Amino acid sequence: MKKNITKILAASILALATQNFNAQKVVVNREVETTNDGKMLLGNQLKDQFLKEPYSEWYTKEFNEYSLDQKAVGELKKNKINSYNLIVFMGTWCEDSHRDFPRLMKILEEVKFPDSRLTIIAVNRKKESPTGDESKYNVQKVPTIIVEKFGKEIGRIIEMPTTGYIERDLVEILKKDDKSVIKEIFKKEN
Template sequence: MKKIITRILIVSSFAFANQQLKAQKVVVNREVETTNDGKMLLGHQLKDQFVKEPYSEWYTKEFNEYALDQKAVGELKKNKINSYNLIVFIGTWCEDSHRDFPRLMKILEEVNYPDSKLTIIAVNRKKESPTGDEVRYNVQKVPTIIVEKYGKEIGRIIEMPTTGYVERDLVEILKKDDQSVIKELFKKEN
């Protein structure tokens, strides 16, 4: 009887420990100190991290100086960008991220994009994050901006926008989504 109770306690302890591990929250706003790059953000971030030193040096300047393409911003509103989720992979050490991430944030501010639909993940020079999200999303370069709807990837911008403007590339992604939804509807009817 004593052995059975002991086994039950051991199994219960393992089950409880396993449950605790699964319930662990993702660390947000992690900052690390590196030998070559100094301070670097790593993992899930909130947008307010970028207005703090040393990131504000590049973030604030690009955010303030970027002139939005208002026509494209209007299209984003019309195409309901706020109904999509955005997953953004950046490197705080990366010049392309220094350019396009603040621009994206300015665009999102302009369209009143909800923070709850935005995921920002900072990676190291090997394009790795503590949670391994870069593997799940197959991220090879930064910045990578992924547009999702209902958990399905609609499109992505990799390293730099093909049109030269983040907002124009986002419009193109949303337009493709509208067409793909219509195609899916017709496929199901046939």
């Protein structure tokens, strides 16, 4: 009897674990063919996907031509940007994304930003993704670059950097952080 209960319990735990694992699968590097826009990326993407045609045409050119603000890049390193998470919503059909997404990737490469802390979500012209994350983050325009720490949003860059440089806007966002997020997390636990 005890063996049977143990077997049933083990099978139940295994079934639940498998169910949870399957529920968390996210399709990565989805590409769709559209009537008006041709090939379009949709949903979660890895940065290597932008080195493939037809995206590489605009991505590589902007990445290579962009001159980094080295002072701002130094500030990003000093302010430990690598300890934050970035969620980037962009559209492969969007001219602003064509300009700013490669620039952001160049900045992140320069600061050696860990891929594990970067989420890239490509949306369609209606600003929709297969996972619906755009609703969770209230994304209205692309590109939208969201900076998070401990699961809480610190700030975002919407469509265009206000300073004209993504790296300068990121520095301003990190300066605002000032440990207020940690205070808020501990306030919620009490």
